[in-house]
Amino acid sequence: MAQFAVRATLALAKRTTGAAFSAPAATRSYATEASPEAYGYYSDPLEHATGREKKMLIARLAGDDRYEPKIYYSAAASTKEKPNLGPSHFSDIIVGCMSEPDSGHTNFMTIRKGTPKRC
Known part of the structure; x- marks a missing residue:
């Protein structure tokens, strides 16, 4: 039943405009590199680290190489x-x-x- 309604709508559009009714051609955009301004910069690993990992990162930033x-x-x-x-x-x-x-x-x-x- 729905298919009949679509056909009737297309036929009516064809009669009123006098031209063939067609959908616009689809275009595909190319992928580009995401800019940090649009999506934000990477977060600092120190903000997400907890426990031993955070202690090791802080020591590395301070110049302490005991964990290396x-x-x-x-x-x-x-x-x-x-x-x-x-x-x-x-x-x-x-x-x-x-x-x-x-x-x-x-x-x-x-x-x-x-x-x-x-x-």
Whole structure:
């Protein structure tokens, strides 16, 4: 029934204007880069960070690099009485050890505070 009403409306429009009734051609716009003025700038990560993440970001901005990953080389003459120490703010630390200078892989281990391990 609705299809008949549409056909009747189109036929009436064709009779009154005397020309064929057609819809305008659709055009597609091209994608462009969004401007910050139109959509706003990226928010500051410091505003959304909480807890440890915020503490780390504030320390990094202050120039404190204690949370950055570092490479520590083991001492040549380390013993059980004088071990290599790995600094950490937590009770666990993940350490990567290359057992031999020519090895092509790294052995990773988790070390807990107070329990020494040997590579």
